[in-house]
Amino acid sequence: MQPWQAGAQTGRHPRLADPPFACGVASGSPSHHGVVLWTRLHVADPLDPRALSVRWELAEDEGFQRVVQRGQTDTQAALGQAVHVELQGLPADRWFHYRFLVGDAVSPVGRTRTLPAPDTLAPRLRLAFASCQRWEHGYYAAWRHAAAQALDLVVFLGDYIYEYASPRGGVAPQATPPIHRVHSLRRAVSLADYRDRYALHKSDPDLQAAHAACPWLLTWDDHEVENDYAGVQGREGASADFLAQRSAAYQAFYENMPLPASVLVQGLQGLNQADALRLYQRHTFGRLARFHVLDDRQYRAVQACRHPSDSSAGTVRPSRCAELRDPGRSLLGPAQEQWLAQGLAQDHSAGGPRWTVLAQQTLFSPRHYGGASAAAQADEPTPTDPWDGYPAARQRLLDTLQATPPRNTVLIGGDIHQNYVCQVQADPTRPDSAVLASEFCGTSISSHSGATLARAQALQQNNPHVLLANPEQRGYALVELNPQRWHTTLMAVDDPGRADSPLRPLARFVVEDGRAGPQRDG
Structure with missing residues (x-):
């Protein structure tokens, strides 16, 4: 796989920033049969409403010679070009490697695991x-x-x-x-502010x-x-200003964390109006x-x-x-x-x-x-x-x-x-x-x-x-x-x-x- 190169995207998609995976990768919310994989793509124009198609791979080895699962998902500009992949059907108590790919861009490799089966007394x-x-x-x-x-x-x-x-x-x-x-x-109050703050950290x-x-x-x-x-x-x-600020902060938290969509009380489409995660x-x-x-x-x-x-x-x-x-x-x-x-x-x-x-x-x-x-x-x-x-x-x-x-x-x-x-x-x-x-x-x-x-x-x-x-x-x-x-x-x-x-x-x-x-x- 070649390193990402400028101009790899066509006019049908947002143009990626350099580097596109500036926020790295993460995994979270593990269970004995699954885990959430996360990344967030950086595009040249954050207001570009077009989606990006992102491929992902989960493998037993860091060289991705033994791929266990792979797939493709589309980002949403309304969710800050974040990617949440919810994996299921994995064996319990196992370690894996994962990565994301878009165009010629390849993310850093992350390491994740499933948890032991519920009836297993794990040794450590x-x-x-x-x-x-x-x-x-x-x-x-x-x-x-x-x-x-x-x-x-x-x-x-x-x-x-x-x-x-x-x-x-x-x-x-x-x-x-x-x-x-x-x-x-500046002090964070808007969705753009909170997105920028997560990108900084x-x-x-x-x-x-x-x-x-x-x-x-x-x-x-x-x-x-x-x-x-x-x-x-x-x-x-x-005040209405505080409630709008809080809603923006909640959305940015979900966008930037390896969390399942089930935390969204009103679902993805209602997130901008949601009062809770x-x-x-x-x-x-x-x-x-x-x-x-x-x-x-x-x-x-x-x-x-x-x-x-x-x-x-x-x-x-x-x-x-x-x-x-x-x-x-x-x-x-x-x-x-x-x-x-x-x-x-x-x-x-x-x-x-x-x-x-x-x-x-x-x-x-x-x-x-x-x-x-x-x-x-x-x-x-x-x-x-x-x-x-x-x-x-x-x-x-x-x-x-x-x-x-x-x-x-x-x-x-x-x-x-x-x-x-x-x-x-x-x-x-x-x-x-x-x-x-x-x-x-x-x-x-x-x-x-x-x-x-x-x-x-x-x-x-x-x-x-x-x-x-x-x-x-x-x-x-x-x-x-x-x-x-x-x-x-x-x-x-x-x-x-x-x-x-x-x-x-x-x-x-x-x-x-x-x-x-x-x-x-x-």
């Missing part, structure tokens, strides 16, 4: 989870290292893009926050390598739309692990005591915000809460998975800033955007975990740009209450944390359930699990301002089968 699973990759705050050296880790899966927990324009002043590594690279894009070669290395499970957080936004269910008074899903890695991938943005009640004109959620004191304790407020929304409770009950039943994983956006465990005593905690400043701002919803989930406990429950999260390791307790107000689950909240790929190490260490001292709190490193979490144990290594880059930064382990924790709560490993 190796994954990374990560979040929060603001372009200006650093390079993606963490992704370069993750791509070399021979992973089965990546679980991405939100803030794939950031909607902001670059701060004025250019590169400023010594600034607070540090600015290591800049872009020329996906131009990074290390992020492309991580996508090409293995399939991803994906959810989103706030910056895929707007900082600290709440779903439309909590924004009855939202159904992102909460379950993925089963045989009987070893079951992932409940959650969406804590789209269905949440608006943050407690938040003024309609505020762009950030902020903090409140409970004595001045009765709404904070309103039992009807939800972070996941009633339908998703019910869906999750049903899934946890299934995991609790005979034949359930060895490990139940709640893949959600932020820190679940409480953080008490005023001290360990109940009196000090009663009216301390409370952040309203994470689970701390939805205490009744958190307690409902804890009650579910206590009533129908899976064999082993682990929560993973991101959002706060800090590493946290916690014991998840039945009653967050009682340090002696039963430990129900383990929690690992990872730091960011690049996004800066405004917290200080001294504050994090003081918080850890005042919260016995917090085993580690560290805001200083950027990186990801590496997880290795088998039927007997879950092992998490928090990986940190030495310098987010260097694309070639070395990586090192920050801390290691283990969860033993049948024993809730992380333990330090070494």
Whole structure:
């Protein structure tokens, strides 16, 4: 196959940009019999309404001598020339290589896999989870290292893009926050803006390598739309401008992620008017692990005591915000809460998975800033955007975990740009209450944390359930699990301002089968 050459397209099709596969390739939403393959073609004129015919191949070998499936699909200019190929009928627990072809253009080669059959107790699973990759705050050296880790899966927990324009002043590594690279894009509000933002992030070669290395499970957080936004269910008074912006952001997210068309609540033709993408899903890695991938943005009640004109959620004191304790407020929304409770009950039943994983956006465990005593905690400043701002919803989930406990429950999260390791307790107000689950909240790929190490260490001292709190490193979490144990290594880059930064382990924790709560490993 010859490399792509300018002029390969005829007048019947849009003229390809050079290079046409500038966003790389990706795969995602794997099952034991299929996977979604993705790419996005770049054309010279993004407004050209004509479609492109794209061929794709899936093979057992990187040289594509043993092709398993091949086919052809047409892009849609209305969907940004994105390609989503939903493969079915594949054998379970197998690795494959894939590529796309259009005219004389050949994409990079990606590697993907199917998951073990539902009745198989797989001997091992190796994954990374990560979040929060603001372009200006650093390079993606963490992704370069993750791509070399021979992973089965990546679980991405939100803030794939950031909607902001670059701060004025250019590169400023010594600034607070540090600015290591800049872009020329305006603040994202339109579909074209969001498409450009994804193209920017996906131009990074290390992020492309991580996508090409293995399939991803994906959810989103706030910056895929707007900082600290709440779903439309909590924004009855939202302006038409915001609703149009949110719809554009949702469409761009689907266009740029390896997701099946089933996430489109109104289908492809209605996407421009859709108010939702159904992102909460379950993925089963045989009987070893079951992932409940959650969406804590789209269905949440608006943050407690938040003024309609505020762009950030902020903090409140409970004595001045009765709404904070309103039992009807939800972070996941009633339908998703019910869906999750049903899934946890299934995991609790005979034949359930060895490990139940709640893949959600932020820190679940409480953080008490005023001290360990109940009196000090009663009216301390409370952040309203994470689970701390939805205490009744958190307690409902804890009650579910206590009533129908899976064999082993682990929560993973991101959002706060800090590493946290916690014991998840039945009653967050009682340090002696039963430990129900383990929690690992990872730091960011690049996004800066405004917290200080001294504050994090003081918080850890005042919260016995917090085993580690560290805001200083950027990186990801590496997880290795088998039927007997879950092992998490928090990986940190030495310098987010260097694309070639070395990586090192920050801390290691283990969860033993049948024993809730992380333990330090070494």
